[in-house]
Amino acid sequence: MRYLLAAVVLFQILVVLVLPALVVRSCDSEGPLRGPSPPAGEDGLWVRVLVDPTGATLRLPLEEYVKGVVAAEMPASFDLEALKAQAVVARTCSVRRMRALGGAGVPGGADVRTSVEQGGQAWLSRDDLLDRWGRVDFDANWARIEEAVQATQGLIVTYSGLPVDPLYHSTCGGRTENSEDVWQEALPYLRSVLCPADGHSPHAARTAYTFSLTDIAANLGGEVGALRVAAGNRPFLQVVAVTAAGRARTVRVGDQMWRATDFRLLLGLPSTAFTVELTGDQARFQVTGWGHAVGLCQYGADGLARAGKDYRAILRHYYTGVEIEPLQTY
Numbered sequence: 555m556r557y558l559l560a561a562v563v564l565f566q567i568l569v570v571l572v573l574p575a576l577v578v579r580s581c582d583s584e585g586p587l588r589g590p591s592p593p594a595g596e597d598g599l600w601v602r603v604l605v606d607p608t609g610a611t612l613r614l615p616l617e618e619y620v621k622g623v624v625a626a627e628m629p630a631s632f633d634l635e636a637l638k639a640q641a642v643v644a645r646t647c648s649v650r651r652m653r654a655l656g657g658a659g660v661p662g663g664a665d666v667r668t669s670v671e672q673g674g675q676a677w678l679s680r681d682d683l684l685d686r687w688g689r690v691d692f693d694a695n696w697a698r699i700e701e702a703v704q705a706t707q708g709l710i711v712t713y714s715g716l717p718v719d720p721l722y723h724s725t726c727g728g729r730t731e732n733s734e735d736v737w738q739e740a741l742p743y744l745r746s747v748l749c750p751a752d753g754h755s756p757h758a759a760r761t762a763y764t765f766s767l768t769d770i771a772a773n774l775g776g777e778v779g780a781l782r783v784a785a786g787n788r789p790f791l792q793v794v795a796v797t798a799a800g801r802a803r804t805v806r807v808g809d810q811m812w813r814a815t816d817f818r819l820l821l822g823l824p825s826t827a828f829t830v831e832l833t834g835d836q837a838r839f840q841v842t843g844w845g846h847a848v849g850l851c852q853y854g855a856d857g858l859a860r861a862g863k864d865y866r867a868i869l870r871h872y873y874t875g876v877e878i879e880p881l882q883t884y
C-alpha cells in the first residue's frame with residue numbers, strides 16, 4: 555500500500571510539476587516587462603546565465619548570449635532570415651526574464667538558464683559549438699549566426715507595447731495551435747495560423763508509433779484490464795475532441811479523459827497531431843510534426859525565408875498583431 559501511495563505521489567509530481575516544464579518550449583510566461591529603462595551606454599545590457607547542469611553562472615553581453623542561443627536552437631544551415639527571426643525571438647525571451655528589466659530571473663539569482671527542460675533556452679559556448687560543428691565548419695556557421703544577431707541588434711517582438719512570450723517549436727505540420735488549446739491562457743498573439751512552408755522538415759512526414767494497450771495503460775498509471783472493462787462497448791482508446799488546428803485535444807482511454815498534450819508526453823509521442831488505429835492488443839499512432847505547435851514554427855520560418863519573406867514578415871506571420879521594435883524604447 556505504501557508503495558502504491560508513493561507511486562501515486564510520484565505520478566502526481568510528474569503531471570503537476572514536470573510535464574508543464576516539458577511542454578513549454580523555451581519561453582514560459584513571466585508576466586509583462588516592468589521596471590526602469592535598460593541602462594544606456596557602450597556596455598549595453600548584460601545577462602547572467604545559469605549553465606545547466608554545471609551550476610556555473612556566466613555574465614555575458616546580451617547580444618553575445620543571443621548568438622549562443624540561436625546557434626543552439628536552430629541549425630546554422632537555415633536561411634539567414636529565419637536565423638534573424640530566431641535571434642529576435644531569443645532576445646525577446648531573454649529580456650522578459652532579466653532581473654534588471656523587472657523580470658523574475660531563474661532560481662539562484664541568474665537571469666536565464668540553459669536547460670530547456672527547466673524552461674530555459676538552449677545555449678552553447680564557442681567551445682561547445684566547435685565540438686558540434688567541427689573546426690572546418692565553425693567559421694562559416696558562426697559568421698552566419700553573428701550576421702543574424704547583429705542585423706537585428708536590440709530588436710524584440712512586442713504586442714501592445716510589451717514584449718511577447720515568443721513560443722516556438724520545431725515543426726507544426728501545416729497549421730499552428732491557439733495557445734489555449736495547449737495551455738490555459740488565450741494570448742492574442744498566439745493564434746492558430748496556416749504554415750505553408752514546413753514540408754521540408756524531417757518531422758513533416760507521418761511516422762508510425764505502435765504500443766501495446768498494456769504499455770499505454772501503464773504509461774498512464776493505470777491497468778489495462780480495468781480500463782478495458784471501463785471502456786465497455788466503446789473502443790479502448792479514442793480521440794474524442796480536436797483543436798482548431800485539427801490536432802488531438804482530448805483522448806479517452808477506458809473511461810478516463812486525458813488532455814492530448816499530457817497524453818502525448820506520457821507516451822513519448824512527438825506531437826498531438828496524431829491519429830490512432832486499434833488492432834487487437836495494439837494501438838498504432840500516425841504522428842506528424844514535432845513540438846507543441848504554438849507560435850513560430852522553425853522549419854516553417856526557414857521555408858518562408860527560402861520563399862523570399864524577411865524576418866519581420868516571418869515573425870508577423872506566426873505572432874498575430876505584433877510589432878518588431880527596439881528594446882531601447884522601453
Ligand SMILES: [Zn+2]
Nearest residue numbers: 726749851854
Ligand atoms: Zn509549421
